[in-house]
Amino acid sequence: MHKNQNWEHTIVLFYLYTTIDNPQQLMHEQRELCERLGLLGRTIIATEGINSTLEGTSDHINTYIDTMKQDERFANVDWKLSKGTGDAFPKLSIKVRDEIVSLQLGADDFSPHETTGNYLKAEELHQWFEEGREFYIIDMRNDYEHKVGFFENSILPALHNFRDLPKVLPELNNLKDKTIVTVCTGGIRCEKASGFLIKHGFTNVYQLKNGIVTYMEKYPNQHFKGKLYVFDGRTVMGFETDSPEHEVVGTCHHCGISCDEYGDCANLSCHVHIVCCKNCRTNNQVFCSDRCRQKVLTQAMSG
Ligand SMILES: [Zn+2]
Numbered sequence: 001m002h003k004n005q006n007w008e009h010t011i012v013l014f015y016l017y018t019t020i021d022n023p024q025q026l027m028h029e030q031r032e033l034c035e036r037l038g039l040l041g042r043t044i045i046a047t048e049g050i051n052s053t054l055e056g057t058s059d060h061i062n063t064y065i066d067t068m069k070q071d072e073r074f075a076n077v078d079w080k081l082s083k084g085t086g087d088a089f090p091k092l093s094i095k096v097r098d099e100i101v102s103l104q105l106g107a108d109d110f111s112p113h114e115t116t117g118n119y120l121k122a123e124e125l126h127q128w129f130e131e132g133r134e135f136y137i138i139d140m141r142n143d144y145e146h147k148v149g150f151f152e153n154s155i156l157p158a159l160h161n162f163r164d165l166p167k168v169l170p171e172l173n174n175l176k177d178k179t180i181v182t183v184c185t186g187g188i189r190c191e192k193a194s195g196f197l198i199k200h201g202f203t204n205v206y207q208l209k210n211g212i213v214t215y216m217e218k219y220p221n222q223h224f225k226g227k228l229y230v231f232d233g234r235t236v237m238g239f240e241t242d243s244p245e246h247e248v249v250g251t252c253h254h255c256g257i258s259c260d261e262y263g264d265c266a267n268l269s270c271h272v273h274i275v276c277c278k279n280c281r282t283n284n285q286v287f288c289s290d291r292c293r294q295k296v297l298t299q300a301m302s303g
């Protein structure tokens with residue numbers, strides 16, 4: 001039985017590193033299947049695997065998963081289900097790319113088949129916290145993602161984009177002989193990030209299996225503070241957010257009050273993604289700065 005029986009809509013998140021001999025063919029099959037089931041979302045297919053987030057009615061998502069499971073390549077996928085909104089994605093996009101997630105290191109980029117960190121299950125990480133073991137969590141998400149939620153005592157490198165990882169490496173050099181756990185939303189970025197650390201001399205590297213989303217679901221409000229940023233219409237997701245244990249850790253970019261609502265600067269040539277409270281919006285729009293606000297409002301007056 002699927003766990004989403006009481007939800008009207010479900011979002012499924014999954015990835016798999018596996019050899020796909022004919023990505024174009026899989027793209028066409030996926031498009032046909034998703035269109036038939038009315039699913040919306042994003043799928044990237046490459047010869048190294050598949051990476052996908054889709055939303056549909058719970059019945060249709062379950063049919064999708066059951067159909068995928070009939071293909072032996074996808075028999076061992078970890079399907080991460082969460083409650084949908086019915087409008088998490090504006091459209092369906094299924095694309096073939098060179099890689100399913102890219103560090104963009106050119107010839108130095110590598111496949112997780114070669115080098116990747118040891119898997120650490122959510123249960124094991126939770127136990128490590130409870131035991132007070134010495135380990136260092138390195139958050140491999142982008143800087144704007146961890147503004148509203150993160151593991152306690154974790155290292156939050158200023159990654160504006162995943163491909164900035166080589167730039168922050170010098171800050172992490174003192175941890176080469178420590179126990180490292182890399183974390184990201186669903187696990188896919190850690191497949192490469194943990195391998196990258198190993199290639200650069202880190203000696204004891206783990207990666208959180210199935211990512212923060214799986215950990216949070218099992219241990220809501222325990223050692224992970226705040227909410228999880230997600231790349232769909234929900235923007236953030238939390239578990240048991242009504243609990244007194246739940247903390248809002250984000251702060252408004254402008255006034256500093258507790259807040260975990262995101263917005264994009266309405267100046268389209270800027271468009272930065274920031275945390276901004278309702279009070280600090282102008283006509284419901286978000287601006288990162290007075291400069292951007294002035295620019296847009298002047299344009300509106302003259303246009
Ligand atoms: Zn504010």
Ligand SMILES: [Zn+2]
Nearest residue numbers: 265270288292
């Ligand atoms: Zn701006």
